[in-house]
Amino acid sequence: MTVSGEIYPAPQDGTDDAAELLSAQKEQKKRNTLNLLIFSVAGVFFGIDADQVAEISAYQGEKGEDLFWFHEEMGYGEKAVRYSSPAIATIRNGGVAPYRVIIDSMEDIAEFKHKDIRLFPTLLEPYLLRRGIWGILPRNGNMILLLDFKRLYLERGGGNILI
Amino acid sequence: MVANEEQLKSELILDELKRRERSKEVVDVEEERVKVVIFICGEKRYAFYGTDIREILPTCEISWVPCLPEHLPGLINVRGDIESVIDIRHFLRETKSDHGKCLIAMAVRGDFHSGVMIDSIEDVVDIPRSTISPPLATLSGDARDLVVGEFEYGGETISLLDVGKLAALITL
Numbered sequence: 001m002t003v004s005g006e007i008y009p010a011p012q013d014g015t016d017d018a019a020e021l022l023s024a025q026k027e028q029k030k031r032n033t034l035n036l037l038i039f040s041v042a043g044v045f046f047g048i049d050a051d052q053v054a055e056i057s058a059y060q061g062e063k064g065e066d067l068f069w070f071h072e073e074m075g076y077g078e079k080a081v082r083y084s085s086p087a088i089a090t091i092r093n094g095g096v097a098p099y100r101v102i103i104d105s106m107e108d109i110a111e112f113k114h115k116d117i118r119l120f121p122t123l124l125e126p127y128l129l130r131r132g133i134w135g136i137l138p139r140n141g142n143m144i145l146l147l148d149f150k151r152l153y154l155e156r157g158g159g160n161i162l163i
Numbered sequence: 164m165v166a167n168e169e170q171l172k173s174e175l176i177l178d179e180l181k182r183r184e185r186s187k188e189v190v191d192v193e194e195e196r197v198k199v200v201i202f203i204c205g206e207k208r209y210a211f212y213g214t215d216i217r218e219i220l221p222t223c224e225i226s227w228v229p230c231l232p233e234h235l236p237g238l239i240n241v242r243g244d245i246e247s248v249i250d251i252r253h254f255l256r257e258t259k260s261d262h263g264k265c266l267i268a269m270a271v272r273g274d275f276h277s278g279v280m281i282d283s284i285e286d287v288v289d290i291p292r293s294t295i296s297p298p299l300a301t302l303s304g305d306a307r308d309l310v311v312g313e314f315e316y317g318g319e320t321i322s323l324l325d326v327g328k329l330a331a332l333i334t335l
Contacts, residue, residue, distance in 0.1 A: 044227060075230035121247040123277055123333060124228070124235065131230050136238070136245050143226040143238060143245070 032114050036137070037089070038107040038144060041070050042081040045144040047137055050109055052092050052149050059086035059102050067100045073152075074131070091149045101149070112137060117146065130155050195292040199314075201285040201321060202268065205257025208285055208321050210314075211270065215326040219284055220267040235333070239267060239278055248278040251324075254332060255306050275330040290314055295323060308332060 036047035037056075067088065071081040083104040090100050118136045120128055128134070132152025137144040198213030220241065225248050227237040234253035239246050248267060252258070267278040295312040309332065311325040 044229060071229070077229075079227075079229075118245045121238070121245060121277065122274065123247045123330075124231065124238075127231070128228070133228070133230075138240060138243075138245075143240065145228060 033111045034114060034117070035109065035111050036144075036146070037109050039087075039103045040105045040107065041074075041083070041103060042076065042079060045107070045139075045142050046103075047112075047144045047146045048089075048149060053089050054092045055088075055090040056106070057088050057090075059083075059088050062088075064100070067102065070101050070103045073101060074147075093150070093153060099153075196289040197292050197295070198287065198289050199321075199323065200268065200287050201316060202266075202281040203283045203285055204255060204281050205252055207255075207257065208316070208319060209255070210316075210321050210323045211268065211279075211326060212323070213287060215270055215272050217269040217271045217276075220269060220278065222265065223267060236280070241269070241278075246276065246278050248280060249329065249333060250280045251309075251329065252280065254309055254329075270326045270329070272326040272330065275326065277330075277333075279329070286316075288316070290316075298322065 035050040037050045037053055038045060038047050040046065071079075083102070085106070086102050086104050087106055088100050089103050093099060116137060118138065119125065120133075120136060129151070132148050132155065133145050134148050134151065135146040137146060199210040200213050200216045200219075201208055201210045203209075220239070223239050225237040225239055228235075231237070234250050236248050236250050239248055246269070249270075265280045265282060266284065268281050270277055270279050295314045298307070298310040298313055306322070309324045309328050310322045311328070312323040313320050314323060315321070
C-alpha cells in the first residue's frame with residue numbers, strides 16, 4: 001500500500017490490522033513533517049518549530065531580563081521595525097530556564113513537509129546557521145526563514161542568548 | 164619591357180596586398196578571443212567574462228534576510244532555486260540605485276554561484292584576449308581586488324571583473 005509516496009509493509013500475520021497501519025502512517029508522517037509557528041517581523045516571515053514554543057501570550061508592555069525583542073535578537077540593524085500585534089513566545093530551552101522573545105504578527109501554526117524545505121545557498125549557509133537560521137520554506141510567493149532557537153542558543157555559547 | 168616592368172610592379176603590389184590579407188586571416192584565426200558581458204553599474208561600465216555569467220534575470224524581488232552584511236541584500240527565487248544576491252556596488256564604491264530597478268546577473272564559477280546586482284546590460288561581445296591589458300596600478304580598495312584587466316570599448320576603458328575574486332571577497 002502506498003501513502004504519500006511512502007511504502008508500508010503489509011502486517012506480518014496477514015490480517016488487515018487497520019490500527020497498526022494507521023499508527024505507522026502517523027509515525028511516518030511525523031518523521032517527514034514539521035509543525036511550524038509562522039510569524040513575521042517587519043515584513044520578514046519566520047517559522048519556528050512549534051515544539052520549541054512552550055507558550056504564547058499577548059505582550060502587554062512588560063519588561064524582564066529574560067525578555068528580548070525579536071528584531072534585536074536577530075540583528076535587523078538599521079531597518080525600521082514596528083510591531084503591530086506583539087506577542088511573547090516562551091521558548092523551551094532544553095532543560096535550561098526558558099527564555100521569552102517578543103514576536104509579531106503570528107500568521108499560522110501549520111504542518112509542512114520536509115521535502116518542501118530548501119537549503120540556503122552555500123555562500124550564506126554557514127553564516128546564517130551561526131545565527132540559528134537553517135532553511136527556507138517558499139510559500140505563497142514569500143520566503144519563510146526557518147529559525148531554530150535552540151541552535152541559536154547553542155551557537156552563542158548556551159549561556160546568554162544576547163549577541 | 165616597360166609594359167612588363169609595369170605589369171610586374173602591379174603584380175608585386177597585388178602579391179603584397181594578398182600576402183598581407185593572408186597574414187591577417189592567419190592572425191584572425193589564431194588570435195584567441197574571449198566573450199565578455201559589458202554592463203553598467205553606478206556611473207561606469209564594467210565587464211565579466213561571458214563564461215562566468217549563466218543568465219541575466221529581469222528585475223525581481225529580493226527577500227531581505229536579517230543579520231546579513233550590506234553587500235548581501237538577500238535571496239531570490241530562480242525557478243524554484245534559492246540564490247544569494249551580491250550588491251557589487253559596495254565593492255566598486257558606486258552609487259546605489261533602487262533595488263527594484265536592478266537586473267541580476269547570475270554568476271557561476273566552480274562551486275560558487277550567486278546573483279550579482281547590476282544596473283543594466285550594455286553589450287555581449289567577443290574581444291581578442293590580447294586587447295585586455297593589466298589593470299591600472301592606481302586602482303585602490305576592493306575594486307583592485309576584483310579587476311583582472313582592462314580593455315577599450317566604444318572609446319571607453321572598461322574594467323574586467325573576475326567572478327572568482329568576487330567569490331573570495333565574500334567572506335562570511
